[in-house]
Amino acid sequence: MTITDTDRRATGLGYDDLPRLMSLMTGDEKHSHAATSTLDVVWVLYDRVLRVTPETVADPGRDRFYLSKGHGPMAYYATLAAKGFLPVSWLSGWATWDSPLGHHPDRVLVPGVEISSGSLGHGLPLALGSALGIRAQGLDARVVVLVGDAELDEGSNHEALELAGAMRLEQLTVVVVDNGSSTWNEPGLIARRLATEGWAVATVDGRDHAQLEAALSRRAPGRPTAVVAEVEAK
Amino acid sequence: MNTPREAFARTAARLVGEDLSVALVYAEISGQYFGDVERRHPDRVVNVGIREQLLVNVGAGLALTGLRPIVHTFGSFLVERAFEQVKLGFNHQDVGGVLVGSGGSFDIAGGGRTHQVPGDVALLDTLPSWTVHVPGTAAEVEDAVRLAVAGSGRDYVRVVAQENGASYPVRPGRFHVVRRGAGPVVLAVGPTLSTVLAATGDLDVTVVYANVVRPFDHRTLRAVAGETPEIVLVEPYLAGTSARLVSDTFADVPHRLLSLGVGREELRRYGRPEDHVAAHGLDAAGVRRAVKTFATAGRGSSPTNEEPRTLVSRESGAAS
Numbered sequence: 008m009t010i011t012d013t014d015r016r017a018t019g020l021g022y023d024d025l026p027r028l029m030s031l032m033t034g035d036e037k038h039s040h041a042a043t044s045t046l047d048v049v050w051v052l053y054d055r056v057l058r059v060t061p062e063t064v065a066d067p068g069r070d071r072f073y074l075s076k077g078h079g080p081m082a083y084y085a086t087l088a089a090k091g092f093l094p095v096s097w098l099s100g101w102a103t104w105d106s107p108l109g110h111h112p113d114r115v116l117v118p119g120v121e122i123s124s125g126s127l128g129h130g131l132p133l134a135l136g137s138a139l140g141i142r143a144q145g146l147d148a149r150v151v152v153l154v155g156d157a158e159l160d161e162g163s164n165h166e167a168l169e170l171a172g173a174m175r176l177e178q179l180t181v182v183v184v185d186n187g188s189s190t191w192n193e194p195g196l197i198a199r200r201l202a203t204e205g206w207a208v209a210t211v212d213g214r215d216h217a218q219l220e221a222a223l224s225r226r227a228p229g230r231p232t233a234v235v236a237e238v239e240a241k
Numbered sequence: 242m243n244t245p246r247e248a249f250a251r252t253a254a255r256l257v258g259e260d261l262s263v264a265l266v267y268a269e270i271s272g273q274y275f276g277d278v279e280r281r282h283p284d285r286v287v288n289v290g291i292r293e294q295l296l297v298n299v300g301a302g303l304a305l306t307g308l309r310p311i312v313h314t315f316g317s318f319l320v321e322r323a324f325e326q327v328k329l330g331f332n333h334q335d336v337g338g339v340l341v342g343s344g345g346s347f348d349i350a351g352g353g354r355t356h357q358v359p360g361d362v363a364l365l366d367t368l369p370s371w372t373v374h375v376p377g378t379a380a381e382v383e384d385a386v387r388l389a390v391a392g393s394g395r396d397y398v399r400v401v402a403q404e405n406g407a408s409y410p411v412r413p414g415r416f417h418v419v420r421r422g423a424g425p426v427v428l429a430v431g432p433t434l435s436t437v438l439a440a441t442g443d444l445d446v447t448v449v450y451a452n453v454v455r456p457f458d459h460r461t462l463r464a465v466a467g468e469t470p471e472i473v474l475v476e477p478y479l480a481g482t483s484a485r486l487v488s489d490t491f492a493d494v495p496h497r498l499l500s501l502g503v504g505r506e507e508l509r510r511y512g513r514p515e516d517h518v519a520a521h522g523l524d525a526a527g528v529r530r531a532v533k534t535f536a537t538a539g540r541g542s543s544p545t546n547e548e549p550r551t552l553v554s555r556e557s558g559a560a561s
Binding site: 067071113114115121122123126128129132133134135136137138139140141142143144146162163166167169170 | 284305333
């Protein structure tokens with residue numbers, strides 16, 4: 008599918024429109040959006056934090072958002088549609104044969120989607136590589152990667168957490184959406200572990216836009232940034 | 242000394258120095274070669290430590306920002322251990338990069354199975370769009386790495402210690418016709434060429450050489466094979482890896498194919514690389530015996546009375 012200039016213009020859609028946009032995918036006006044743990048984090052990132060627009064999706068100096076936890080991408084697609092990265096008309100019929108929107112996002116198919124995800128534990132290592140690429144090229148940009156608390160079970164993340172801390176990679180931010188879905192996690196463990204590895208860590212209410220904006224906008228000099236966004240348990 | 246591995250390391254270091262868009266990522270392995278270039282270009286030469294999953298995805302992440310990554314460790318850890326990272330980090334993200342695996346099927350014979358990767362090309366073959374370089378000399382390694390890094394696609398360079406006596410140009414999609422004969426066509430892949438030439442010196446065969454094996458040069462193979470194709474495939478990794486492509490080449494004509502290469506069985510032997518080459522029938526005597534038997538069978542008469550080499554494994558203790 009091609010994107011027209013009409014699709015790209017400001018949609019005028021806002022946070023309050025997200026439930027309706029998501030219902031185009033889920034057919035469920037009342038429940039799904041509230042149950043989407045990533046909704047507020049993703050919205051705040053695109054609305055208030057990231058320096059990226061539909062016009063700058065190919066700009067080397069743009070900020071990047073990597074959705075590593077690719078399951079349940081309705082809030083992500085809805086936000087991208089509200090911000091004009093993709094047409095609202097794409098939302099209905101998602102995951103059908105002719106739709107570019109799948110149950111896990113594909114960067115080749117969806118404008119504005121930075122990585123293809125679905126298999127857990129890949130986004131953070133990719134983000135680390137991209138942060139190194141940004142640093143090596145002297146670009147004033149950052150990479151924000153969203154992982155789930157259960158996704159951190161995957162050992163590949165820990166290879167990245169250790170190295171990012173050791174390399175003092177300030178271009179990298181990880182936001183952990185913690186809905187208590189990991190079987191073996193315990194409260195506070197993720198933040199302690201990140202701090203041990205040298206990350207600047209903040210734990211915030213994952214539904215509070217002001218807290219999210221403040222924590223996600225902050226960048227610690229000489230350290231990677233971690234934001235643990237706590238939301239209601241799954 | 243200029244081993245193939247040293248040729249890779251020197252070429253990679255030069256390319257990082259020459260081109261600001263080239264990055265080198267490695268995981269401790271071969272660090273002895275990279276000290277200088279790492280000090281000069283610390284932003285574009287990254288040792289991730291003993292973290293191979295991270296190694297591959299860091300390469301892909303660099304590529305997502307427009308850099309051309311060279312990603313290196315032993316082939317076993319690069320392609321096998323981190324296979325999903327290769328599949329999703331490079332193919333699924335649709336970014337390019339140059340993976341360089343050293344060690345091959347049994348360079349590290351004394352290291353045992355953990356450090357041997359006869360299955361790397363077969364595994365990569367489950368993915369589309371990889372150019373697979375199998376250079377047969379140090380000079381071909383340098384050419385392959387230069388060509389791969391200058392491109393923008395997905396390249397795998399298989400760097401092994403065994404070398405041929407002569408180097409050929411590196412041209413993806415092009416095999417080289419080394420000798421013409423009336424009998425079967427022997428397709429020698431990578432560092433098996435010298436052995437194949439020694440094995441078939443007085444046999445009436447055609448010898449074709451591949452130092453880039455994907456894409457597969459169907460055209461050259463077709464052109465030299467005649468009307469009743471008889472092909473002996475000699476690969477320095479898992480036997481039969483390219484058999485499906487030979488089969489595709491001759492899908493419309495009756496043909497015969499013998500696939501030589503490394504067996505699937507785990508031998509549980511150490512020793513030297515040459516011992517493994519011989520155990521898998523990839524030495525000159527083994528290749529010669531196999532080619533003669535194959536050619537004779539094709540003429541409809543009884544096979545030679547030479548005994549096939551007996552392969553003894555410690556696991557089964559039985560001949561195979």
